[in-house]
Amino acid sequence: MTTPISIISFDSISSLGSNENSIWSAYLDDKHRISTKTINEETTFVAHLSEENNALIEEIKNSDNKYKNLDKTVLFAIFSARNAVKKAGWKSNDNFGINFGSSRGATHLFEKYHEEFLNKGVSSTLSSPTTTLGNISSWVAHDLQTEGPEISHSITCSTALHSLLNGIAWINSGMSDKFLVGGSEAPLTDFTIAQMQALKVYSKETEGYPCKAFDLNKTKNTMVLGEGAAAVCLEKGITKNAIAKIEGIGYATEILKHNTSVTTDAECFQKSMKMATQNVNLEEIDAIVMHAPGTIKGDLSEVNAIKKVFCNKTPFLTTNKWKLGHTFGASGLLSFELALLMLQHQQAIQVPFAATQEQPKKLRKILVNAVGFGGNAVSILVSK
Structure with missing residues (x-):
């Protein structure tokens, strides 16, 4: 790293909430935000958005006819990106770069369209463009009306921090002064959870905390999937408004x-x-x-x-x-x-x-x- 990088703002949506105060309040208590959902006819632990926050995502989905066919992964990304950019005070004509990554991408839509193909032998018109990994950053750029570079990628569970690395690299190269970086995931689907269960890593806890991350004495795997997105605004140098x-x-x-x-x-x-x-x-x-x-x-x-x-x-x-x-x-x-x-x-x-x-x-x-x-x-x- 040769150029100092400032963090100007951040935003997220997850089972912890969708604003900084509620998220910090959630961290201050000892309660988990994991619940259950019927997946593949079994009661399974998941960490999903609250009804209130799902309503915010639905607002975005219904705000534009083009958004009605987008996967949750894209909608989560748009939500967190909008808020992070607003906090940063960036304008669309700043033409900042965007790098939003996802491990699985449009899992909900992909499973839906694949099931449709298996049942009918044909695929829907929008099944390809709405399930490509690159459509996350493309739609975020469209929503923010910026014309800077846009990148999407998947490097499994380290994807979001690789987005951060990419933003830093672009700024250090001199090709951009500002970069919006993020990660988004909506993996609470039948097939995705079945994959984790097949690896025998998914939680089957019957008491206490469903996920015992950092319990070094546990004798069983306790991974639980959650959904959400996060975005961070980066700027070149050490700025006055850096957090x-x-x-x-x-x-x-x-x-x-x-x-x-x-x-x-x-x-x-x-x-x-x-x-x-x-x-x-x-x-x-x-x-x-x-x-x-x-x-x-x-x-x-x-x-x-x-x-x-x-x-x-x-x-x-x-x-x-x-x-x-x-x-x-x-x-x-x-x-x-x-x-x-x-x-x-x-x-x-x-x-x-x-x-x-x-x-x-x-x-x-x-x-x-x-x-x-x-x-x-x-x-x-x-x-x-």
Whole structure:
């Protein structure tokens, strides 16, 4: 990273809510925001939007005839992008760049159109353009009426933080001064959840918290899927209206032994964290927002990697998936949002069932981790 990058605004929608105050309030209690839904004729844990927030998404869907055929993934992205850009005070003629990513993309529509094809032998006219991954950023750009570069991509569960990396890269290249980055996911569908159940990672808890992310003593996998989107506005340099700044970036990929595997000590995380923190004293890092998906191996390998990098001076550790589920491609920026909120409010969020940790006296620098299938790790160091 050669050019300082300012974070001007952020916004999200998830089971925690859709405005900064309600989201922070949700983090301050020990209650999860996971409920149940009938999937494939079984009662399954999911973290979905509230009725109130679903109504906000419906408003967008019904505001334009062209939007009525869009997938939830696109509508979530439009919602968070609109609000982030409004907070930043950006105008359409600023021609800022856009990079919205998603792990699965238009899952709801894809499953709907595929079922239609299996039943009727034909496909609907709009089945292709509305299910391509690139239509997320394209529709966000259309909605915001900006003519800057637009990118969509999927790098599984580290997608949103890769969006952040892309925005930083464009700004550092001198090709753009402003970039809107985001991740969006609407994975609460029959087939997507069946896929996670087939991997035997999905939660079947019968008591307590459905997702036990960062419980290092659990004997069962407890991943729960959630839906949502998050967006962040980035600007070149350190600006007066910055709420935080990017201080370091790191990324790495593991050589895999299995399609979903991560090594015992998460070598990819070790490399990405070392890269992100190479220009600071490790003792200056006050907290880490972990990826921690709620699986036995996933949680433990990340903690092992942290211990390898930080030795005996491990920062305060936290995660949010026990509360809002794993939102796949959006999860990295929802973790990033938690880091920004903790910096703003100077309070670290304790995972209620994890070992009690001493609150940092001051939160100055926070590291955020994300990793996806394929061993694609990203670490971002953010500071006040």
